[in-house]
Amino acid sequence: AVAPRPRLGLLVSGDELVPAGAPRGPGQIWESNGTLLACLSERLGYPLLERRVVGDDPIALRQALADLAACCDVVVSTGGVSAGDTDWIRPLLAELGSVAFWKLFLKPGRPFAYGTLQRPAGGGSVPFFGLPGNPVAAAITALQLLWPALQQLEGAEPDPLPRLRVRLAGPLKRGAGRPELARARLTVGPAGELLAVVEGSQASSRIGSLQGADLLLEIPAELGSLTAGQELWAQLLRLPLF
Numbered sequence: 001a002v003a004p005r006p007r008l009g010l011l012v013s014g015d016e017l018v019p020a021g022a023p024r025g026p027g028q029i030w031e032s033n034g035t036l037l038a039c040l041s042e043r044l045g046y047p048l049l050e051r052r053v054v055g056d057d058p059i060a061l062r063q064a065l066a067d068l069a070a071c072c073d074v075v076v077s078t079g080g081v082s083a084g085d086t087d088w089i090r091p092l093l094a095e096l097g098s099v100a101f102w103k104l105f106l107k108p109g110r111p112f113a114y115g116t117l118q119r120p121a122g123g124g125s126v127p128f129f130g131l132p133g134n135p136v137a138a139a140i141t142a143l144q145l146l147w148p149a150l151q152q153l154e155g156a157e158p159d160p161l162p163r164l165r166v167r168l169a170g171p172l173k174r175g176a177g178r179p180e181l182a183r184a185r186l187t188v189g190p191a192g193e194l195l196a197v198v199e200g201s202q203a204s205s206r207i208g209s210l211q212g213a214d215l216l217l218e219i220p221a222e223l224g225s226l227t228a229g230q231e232l233w234a235q236l237l238r239l240p241l242f
Helices: 033-043 058-071 089-096 135-153
Strands: 008-013 048-054 074-078 097-102 113-118 125-131 163-168 180-188 194-197 215-219 231-236
Touching: 008 033, 008 058, 033 048, 033 074, 033 135, 048 058, 058 074, 058 089, 058 113, 058 125, 074 135, 089 097, 089 113, 089 125, 125 135, 135 180, 163 215, 180 231
Parallel strands: 008 048, 008 074, 074 125, 163 194
Antiparallel strands: 097 113, 113 125, 163 231, 180 194, 180 215, 215 231
16 A cells, blocks of 8 residues: 655745845845755655745735645644744634644753645645744754654554664753753763763754764753763654665
């Protein structure tokens, strides 16, 4: 038995976004999430059918969501899903379909929405994944929620990232309250033990924390700052070569 590969559409929203390399005005940033998510989805075997970048205009966003729902099997957005005055994605999802849930108990990735979008003329509905606007949070939630769903839609059992036990190479400051997926490099200690090296900022806006990362450290919600040598479960990010 076979099933078609889901056709994936991506909507990137935000008035502050300008194309990479273009001059930036006050309050503007380069649009990086579209490139990040396009590369990630292609690496996972789901190249984008269509990708749009739209400002925080509810009329333009409504049209973009309707267009993507009409031609794609799954619609994904990044940005505009929180609770700000210009975050239109969630209310538009409720208008054009339904919101199944909003917000995750996860760091990074709290502003996440899932629901369905209706296709025009009684064509049924398509799943919708509203990813956060910060790039690290968008990538993490895509791996944890979007990727398994795409595998199921393709007719396969979800194949999660392999997990292994590692020890922290150094201390890690954090506040208890939410489970966290921290980015780390995998190395081997002098006794052959597997070590996780966490370097630089873990802020969800710091796309550099993904560069060269081998692991997503699974830190339970109840744990605060961690000491060197503490043992944790981690998800292995590297994909097989063959």
